[in-house]
Amino acid sequence: MTTADSAREAVVAACRHLAARGLSPGGSGNVSVRVGDHLLVTPTGSSLSRVRPEDLALVPVAPGPGDDAPTDATPGTGTAVVDGPRPSKELPLHRAVYAARPDARAVVHLHSPAAVAASCLEPAALPPGTATGPLPATTPYQVMRLGELPVAPFALPGSAELAAGVADLAGAAPVLLLANHGSVVAGTHLDAAVDLAEELEAAAQVVLLLHGVPHRRLTPAQVRSLRPR
Numbered sequence: 431m432t433t434a435d436s437a438r439e440a441v442v443a444a445c446r447h448l449a450a451r452g453l454s455p456g457g458s459g460n461v462s463v464r465v466g467d468h469l470l471v472t473p474t475g476s477s478l479s480r481v482r483p484e485d486l487a488l489v490p491v492a493p494g495p496g497d498d499a500p501t502d503a504t505p506g507t508g509t510a511v512v513d514g515p516r517p518s519k520e521l522p523l524h525r526a527v528y529a530a531r532p533d534a535r536a537v538v539h540l541h542s543p544a545a546v547a548a549s550c551l552e553p554a555a556l557p558p559g560t561a562t563g564p565l566p567a568t569t570p571y572q573v574m575r576l577g578e579l580p581v582a583p584f585a586l587p588g589s590a591e592l593a594a595g596v597a598d599l600a601g602a603a604p605v606l607l608l609a610n611h612g613s614v615v616a617g618t619h620l621d622a623a624v625d626l627a628e629e630l631e632a633a634a635q636v637v638l639l640l641h642g643v644p645h646r647r648l649t650p651a652q653v654r655s656l657r658p659r
Contacts, residue, residue: 434465438470438483438486440463441463441472441483441486441620444461444621444624445461445478445479448478448538448540448624449478450479451631452542452543453540453627454477454542455542457476458541458612459472459612460520461539462536463535463536464491464528464536468489469488469489469490469517469521469528471488471489471517471518471524472487472517473485473515474519487516487517491528492525493522493525519588520587522590522592523588523592523596523614524537525593526594526596527597527616530596531601531604531616534604535618535619535620536616536617536618536622537614537615537616537623538613539612540613540615540627540631541612544632545612545630545631546610546612546613548563548564548630548634548637549564549581549611549612549613551565557650558650559653559654560649562578562633563580563581564579564581565633565634565637567648568633568640568648570656571629572633572636573648573656573657575626575629576629576630577603578602579606579607579630580602580603581608581609582614596614600616604616604617604626605626605630613630613631615630
Protein backbone atom coordinates (compact mmCIF):
# COMPACT_ATOMS: atom_id res chain seq x y z
CA MET A 431 0.00 0.00 0.00
CA THR A 432 1.39 3.41 -0.98
CA THR A 433 1.56 6.45 1.29
CA ALA A 434 -1.33 8.00 -0.64
CA ASP A 435 -3.39 4.81 -0.24
CA SER A 436 -2.71 4.79 3.51
CA ALA A 437 -3.72 8.45 3.74
CA ARG A 438 -6.98 7.72 1.91
CA GLU A 439 -7.80 4.90 4.32
CA ALA A 440 -6.99 7.11 7.31
CA VAL A 441 -9.24 9.93 6.08
CA VAL A 442 -12.13 7.52 5.54
CA ALA A 443 -11.65 6.06 9.03
CA ALA A 444 -11.67 9.57 10.52
CA CYS A 445 -14.82 10.48 8.57
CA ARG A 446 -16.59 7.35 9.77
CA HIS A 447 -15.55 8.08 13.35
CA LEU A 448 -16.81 11.67 13.23
CA ALA A 449 -20.09 10.59 11.66
CA ALA A 450 -20.58 7.83 14.24
CA ARG A 451 -20.13 10.41 17.00
CA GLY A 452 -22.90 12.54 15.48
CA LEU A 453 -20.53 15.37 14.60
CA SER A 454 -21.34 15.64 10.87
CA PRO A 455 -25.13 15.84 10.39
CA GLY A 456 -26.38 14.91 6.93
CA GLY A 457 -23.94 15.88 4.20
CA SER A 458 -22.10 18.45 6.34
CA GLY A 459 -18.45 18.55 7.28
CA ASN A 460 -15.22 18.02 5.39
CA VAL A 461 -11.77 16.64 6.12
CA SER A 462 -8.40 17.02 4.44
CA VAL A 463 -4.87 15.74 4.93
CA ARG A 464 -1.62 16.95 3.45
CA VAL A 465 0.34 14.45 1.37
CA GLY A 466 3.51 16.15 0.15
CA ASP A 467 2.53 19.13 -2.00
CA HIS A 468 -1.07 17.96 -2.34
CA LEU A 469 -4.20 17.60 -0.26
CA LEU A 470 -6.61 14.70 -0.07
CA VAL A 471 -10.03 16.31 0.46
CA THR A 472 -13.46 14.84 1.01
CA PRO A 473 -15.72 15.39 -2.01
CA THR A 474 -18.46 17.92 -2.51
CA GLY A 475 -22.01 16.73 -1.85
CA SER A 476 -21.05 13.64 0.15
CA SER A 477 -21.77 12.52 3.71
CA LEU A 478 -18.80 11.68 5.94
CA SER A 479 -20.66 8.51 6.85
CA ARG A 480 -20.53 7.24 3.25
CA VAL A 481 -17.28 8.58 1.82
CA ARG A 482 -14.94 5.95 0.30
CA PRO A 483 -11.18 6.10 -0.40
CA GLU A 484 -11.79 6.48 -4.13
CA ASP A 485 -14.15 9.42 -3.49
CA LEU A 486 -11.38 11.67 -2.15
CA ALA A 487 -10.09 14.43 -4.42
CA LEU A 488 -6.37 15.07 -4.78
CA VAL A 489 -5.54 18.76 -5.29
CA PRO A 490 -2.45 20.98 -4.92
CA VAL A 491 -1.95 22.54 -1.50
CA ALA A 492 -1.48 25.96 -3.08
CA PRO A 493 -4.11 27.12 -5.57
CA GLY A 494 -3.15 27.93 -9.14
CA PRO A 495 -4.58 30.85 -11.12
CA GLY A 496 -8.34 30.75 -10.80
CA ASP A 497 -8.23 27.45 -8.92
CA ASP A 498 -10.38 28.73 -6.05
CA ALA A 499 -12.83 30.47 -8.36
CA PRO A 500 -16.40 29.14 -8.53
CA THR A 501 -17.05 26.36 -11.01
CA ASP A 502 -20.66 25.61 -11.96
CA ALA A 503 -21.76 27.96 -9.16
CA THR A 504 -19.93 25.82 -6.61
CA PRO A 505 -17.29 27.92 -4.80
CA GLY A 506 -13.89 26.44 -4.17
CA THR A 507 -13.97 23.51 -6.56
CA GLY A 508 -11.67 25.02 -9.18
CA THR A 509 -10.17 23.10 -12.07
CA ALA A 510 -6.84 21.77 -10.78
CA VAL A 511 -8.11 18.42 -9.53
CA VAL A 512 -5.32 15.87 -9.82
CA ASP A 513 -7.33 12.77 -9.05
CA GLY A 514 -10.90 11.85 -8.06
CA PRO A 515 -14.12 13.87 -7.94
CA ARG A 516 -14.46 17.54 -7.16
CA PRO A 517 -13.34 18.48 -3.63
CA SER A 518 -15.54 20.11 -1.03
CA LYS A 519 -16.58 23.67 -1.76
CA GLU A 520 -14.73 24.56 1.45
CA LEU A 521 -11.37 23.81 -0.21
CA PRO A 522 -10.34 27.52 0.05
CA LEU A 523 -10.91 27.36 3.81
CA HIS A 524 -8.67 24.29 4.11
CA ARG A 525 -5.98 25.88 1.96
CA ALA A 526 -6.10 29.02 4.11
CA VAL A 527 -5.37 26.96 7.23
CA TYR A 528 -2.43 25.12 5.64
CA ALA A 529 -0.97 28.40 4.39
CA ALA A 530 -1.24 29.95 7.85
CA ARG A 531 0.03 26.85 9.68
CA PRO A 532 2.97 25.17 7.91
CA ASP A 533 3.00 22.48 10.62
CA ALA A 534 -0.58 21.41 9.87
CA ARG A 535 -1.05 18.02 8.27
CA ALA A 536 -4.82 17.72 8.70
CA VAL A 537 -7.85 20.01 8.84
CA VAL A 538 -11.33 19.12 10.08
CA HIS A 539 -14.32 21.41 9.47
CA LEU A 540 -17.58 20.39 11.14
CA HIS A 541 -21.14 21.58 11.69
CA SER A 542 -21.42 19.63 14.95
CA PRO A 543 -24.45 20.82 16.96
CA ALA A 544 -22.80 22.17 20.12
CA ALA A 545 -19.95 23.86 18.24
CA VAL A 546 -22.47 25.49 15.89
CA ALA A 547 -24.40 26.72 18.93
CA ALA A 548 -21.14 28.11 20.36
CA SER A 549 -20.46 29.88 17.07
CA CYS A 550 -23.76 31.74 17.50
CA LEU A 551 -22.94 33.03 21.00
CA GLU A 552 -21.95 36.63 21.63
CA PRO A 553 -18.39 36.74 23.08
CA ALA A 554 -18.81 40.33 24.29
CA ALA A 555 -21.24 39.12 26.95
CA LEU A 556 -18.39 37.53 28.96
CA PRO A 557 -16.01 39.41 31.28
CA PRO A 558 -12.41 39.63 30.01
CA GLY A 559 -10.15 36.80 31.15
CA THR A 560 -13.00 34.41 31.96
CA ALA A 561 -13.64 32.82 28.59
CA THR A 562 -12.41 30.63 25.77
CA GLY A 563 -13.73 32.57 22.80
CA PRO A 564 -17.50 32.75 23.25
CA LEU A 565 -17.47 29.95 25.88
CA PRO A 566 -17.18 30.79 29.57
CA ALA A 567 -14.13 29.01 30.97
CA THR A 568 -15.40 26.02 32.92
CA THR A 569 -12.64 23.37 32.86
CA PRO A 570 -8.82 23.36 32.72
CA TYR A 571 -8.68 21.29 29.55
CA GLN A 572 -11.06 23.61 27.76
CA VAL A 573 -8.57 26.43 28.35
CA MET A 574 -5.42 24.40 27.69
CA ARG A 575 -6.57 22.46 24.64
CA LEU A 576 -8.80 24.95 22.86
CA GLY A 577 -6.69 28.04 23.45
CA GLU A 578 -8.20 31.41 22.66
CA LEU A 579 -10.88 29.95 20.36
CA PRO A 580 -11.36 33.01 18.14
CA VAL A 581 -14.43 33.43 15.94
CA ALA A 582 -14.05 34.25 12.24
CA PRO A 583 -16.59 36.80 10.93
CA PHE A 584 -19.63 35.43 9.19
CA ALA A 585 -19.24 34.88 5.46
CA LEU A 586 -20.97 32.67 2.93
CA PRO A 587 -19.90 29.01 3.01
CA GLY A 588 -17.25 28.27 0.40
CA SER A 589 -16.54 31.94 -0.22
CA ALA A 590 -13.21 33.71 -0.54
CA GLU A 591 -14.34 35.99 2.29
CA LEU A 592 -14.75 33.01 4.61
CA ALA A 593 -11.28 31.73 3.72
CA ALA A 594 -9.82 35.21 4.31
CA GLY A 595 -11.39 35.39 7.75
CA VAL A 596 -9.91 32.01 8.62
CA ALA A 597 -6.51 33.01 7.24
CA ASP A 598 -6.42 36.00 9.60
CA LEU A 599 -6.87 33.78 12.67
CA ALA A 600 -5.51 30.31 11.91
CA GLY A 601 -1.83 31.17 12.31
CA ALA A 602 -2.29 31.86 16.02
CA ALA A 603 -5.13 29.41 16.72
CA PRO A 604 -5.36 25.73 15.72
CA VAL A 605 -9.00 25.68 16.88
CA LEU A 606 -11.47 28.34 15.81
CA LEU A 607 -15.14 28.93 15.16
CA LEU A 608 -16.88 30.32 12.10
CA ALA A 609 -19.63 32.71 13.16
CA ASN A 610 -23.06 31.06 12.88
CA HIS A 611 -21.50 28.18 10.94
CA GLY A 612 -19.30 25.67 12.78
CA SER A 613 -15.70 24.84 13.64
CA VAL A 614 -12.30 24.50 11.98
CA VAL A 615 -9.49 22.53 13.59
CA ALA A 616 -5.92 21.97 12.42
CA GLY A 617 -3.61 19.23 13.65
CA THR A 618 -0.04 18.10 13.17
CA HIS A 619 -1.61 14.77 12.23
CA LEU A 620 -5.13 13.56 11.48
CA ASP A 621 -5.83 11.99 14.87
CA ALA A 622 -4.82 15.22 16.61
CA ALA A 623 -7.26 17.25 14.52
CA VAL A 624 -10.08 14.78 15.14
CA ASP A 625 -9.38 14.75 18.88
CA LEU A 626 -9.44 18.55 19.07
CA ALA A 627 -12.71 18.69 17.14
CA GLU A 628 -14.24 16.26 19.65
CA GLU A 629 -12.87 18.22 22.61
CA LEU A 630 -14.37 21.43 21.24
CA GLU A 631 -17.75 19.76 20.88
CA ALA A 632 -17.56 18.37 24.43
CA ALA A 633 -16.58 21.75 25.89
CA ALA A 634 -19.45 23.46 24.10
CA GLN A 635 -21.84 20.78 25.35
CA VAL A 636 -20.74 21.35 28.95
CA VAL A 637 -21.36 25.09 28.64
CA LEU A 638 -24.79 24.52 27.11
CA LEU A 639 -25.72 21.99 29.82
CA LEU A 640 -24.79 24.50 32.51
CA HIS A 641 -26.75 27.36 30.96
CA GLY A 642 -29.27 28.73 33.44
CA VAL A 643 -27.91 26.54 36.25
CA PRO A 644 -25.80 28.02 39.09
CA HIS A 645 -22.24 26.77 38.61
CA ARG A 646 -18.58 27.58 39.19
CA ARG A 647 -16.44 29.10 36.47
CA LEU A 648 -12.69 29.46 36.37
CA THR A 649 -11.45 32.79 37.68
CA PRO A 650 -9.28 35.12 35.57
CA ALA A 651 -6.26 34.12 37.67
CA GLN A 652 -6.97 30.44 37.07
CA VAL A 653 -7.36 31.04 33.34
CA ARG A 654 -4.05 32.93 33.23
CA SER A 655 -2.29 30.11 35.05
CA LEU A 656 -3.50 27.63 32.41
CA ARG A 657 -2.39 29.70 29.40
CA PRO A 658 1.04 29.03 27.86
CA ARG A 659 3.68 31.39 29.22
